[in-house]
Amino acid sequence: MRQGFDNDKYIELQAEHIRERIAQFGGKLYLEFGGKLFDDYHASRVLPGFEPDSKFRMLKSLADDVEVIIAINANHIEKNKARGDLGITYDEDVLRLVDLFRGQGFAVAAVVLTQYANQPAANVFRARLESLGIACKLHYPIEGYPHDVDLIVSERGYGRNEFVETTRPLVVVTAPGPGSGKLATCLSQIYHEHEHGVEAGYAKFETFPVWNLPLTHPVNIAYEAATADLDDANIIDPFHLDAYGKTTVNYNRDVEAFPVVRALMERILGESPYQSPTDMGVNMVGFAITDDEACRDASRMEIVRRYFQAAVGVKRTGMGAEQVDRLELIMKKAGIDKNYSPARSAALTKEQVTGSPVGAMVMPDGSVVTGKTSTRLGAASSLLMNALKVVSGVDIELEVISNSAIEPISYLKTHFLGSSNPRLHTDETLMALSITSATDEVAARVLDGLGQLRGCDAFFSVIISATDEQVLRRLGINVCCEPKYERTGIYHR
Incomplete structure (x- = not known):
């Protein structure tokens, strides 16, 4: 970075x-x-x-x-x-x-x-x-x-x-x-x-x-945000x-x-x-400070993150609308808007095409990688795997995690832990990847790429689960979400 x-x-x-x-x-x-x-x-x-x-x-x-x-x-x-x-x-x-x-x-x-x-x-x-x-x-x-x-x-x-x-x-x-x-x-x-x-x-x-x-x-404006x-x-x-x-x-x-x-x-x-x-x-x-422009760019991105964090907070709790209004003014002061990150447009555009939740991440080289919800992985897991493949030099279409690692986790979730969603969250995906890496060199290489994602910015077209957000943040990935839920309803876990 x-x-x-x-x-x-x-x-x-x-x-x-x-x-x-x-x-x-x-x-x-x-x-x-x-x-x-x-x-x-x-x-x-x-x-x-x-x-x-x-x-x-x-x-x-x-x-x-x-x-x-x-x-x-x-x-x-x-x-x-x-x-x-x-x-x-x-x-x-x-x-x-x-x-x-x-x-x-x-x-x-x-x-x-x-x-x-x-x-x-x-x-x-x-x-x-x-x-x-x-x-x-x-x-x-x-x-x-x-x-x-x-x-x-x-x-x-x-x-x-x-x-x-x-x-x-x-x-x-x-x-x-x-x-x-x-x-x-x-x-x-x-x-x-x-x-x-x-x-x-x-x-x-x-x-x-x-x-x-x-x-x-x-x-300094980012501190106000x-x-x-x-x-x-x-x-x-x-x-x-x-x-x-x-x-x-x-x-x-x-x-x-x-x-x-x-x-x-x-x-x-x-x-x-x-x-x-x-x-x-x-x-x-x-x-x-050794590169003023790098710090300016990073600070502008932080202002946008703060905006989406507040907007998601309003969606979740119904409180804090005045904070969102203030952050909109702060963005204007910084000369930016909520589209500042290229990851947002990439995620929203692909969601329109696929009809499913999508995540996008800006890679260390400035390119943007996306990942969508699939039958096996949620949007956050899919994005994480695609990003790891890119930084590890692995073909993005290659299936790295074996079914023998995924299926037992899905079965455990749906048959014993009361989940109706068989798709893997990011923590479960990393466990499956770790298991596969014990016998597969490619999986081991992909797993070793985790450190290269620290500092990258990810954007999701919907509000992701608290588990996925926490795991991504612990990996050092900055997370933003569009302030909307994947499904309609008034109760979201």
Whole structure:
């Protein structure tokens, strides 16, 4: 696939810049870590060459100097808030994060329960953490937050919060998702540090928007598409423009919050080290782009994916029409429409000819391969097999999977598992292919082609099953579906 980002350069630049920021504050920095740390697939899609775990690998290069605090909003625990991408609740994700950090040699200082007001579910989670030997600290709601600076920066404000003792120069404050209280945790810790006579500062690490790319750059527009459900927007940072005469891009919420953050830092530190929200950031991702046009193309495609994802969501749930409307405006801003991917026209055209659901995929060389529903395979399975044949140099008409591998699976589905559909889903197809590969060299070659499909874009003329979508995504294939079902009806599994 065409690359547009130098991952190694990024890791080196980013680590060095964070070291410089630590030194700026006398050797102690609380770093608010926004976005996904281990699995930033959005960044890897819009910046081809960016590895999903790049930020984590960057931290790994600083591991000896790092301690981690994980913040979680007690109200989110009470409401059972979940991560849509992982399908787990925020409190379960906290445990996942602890395991991931510890498994890679990082010290986890504590979990902080923010907005704690004796919520029953939060108390259960707190007891669970303590039984697991994980330190848990409580941060309380502050009346008048965030505008009553005198109260916030006092013994009755941040002073009531439990302090997390840390010993290393860089304290990374992360969370399962937005609204968890990362900023408040950082500022509360800095307040306590200064009460103890320790110099400490604050900085923010957020990959998007990219501050040194234009406001209308597709990479930044793609971030607006990714956050369309939040109704937020990228804007020019007016504080940076006023202070330095330079145009930079920031998030509207950060710009709106900056006067309060600056006032809090002035009260805690004596003076604010920052003149703008852009100043607070340490993001160096814009300096590692090596092929701007490749990143523009990838970002435009991501915007379209977000549109279809939202449109399918409306079809499935009946909710979110306003998000679709916003994404249509975002596509116009980027100068594209829903036909941007050649896979869509290929899938819809072939569906008209065959009368059956069709999938199409853009191959690494730019060609488009299709696959339609057959008696043995569903559209997703058929497309996957045809794409594997193409990247493996196998004749697309050749039957690679033996009937002896397919028939027992179909029989099991229809006779014992209650399915009326004998056709194989993608996971079942891969199992049949694996079985065949044990005795067939061609099948083995086709199976080995899976890695070459990572990053390819697939489009389906109907909404495919959740199983097929999950398998394709786990293979690194980007999936879009026309927002319609294969059959009429009101109940779809």
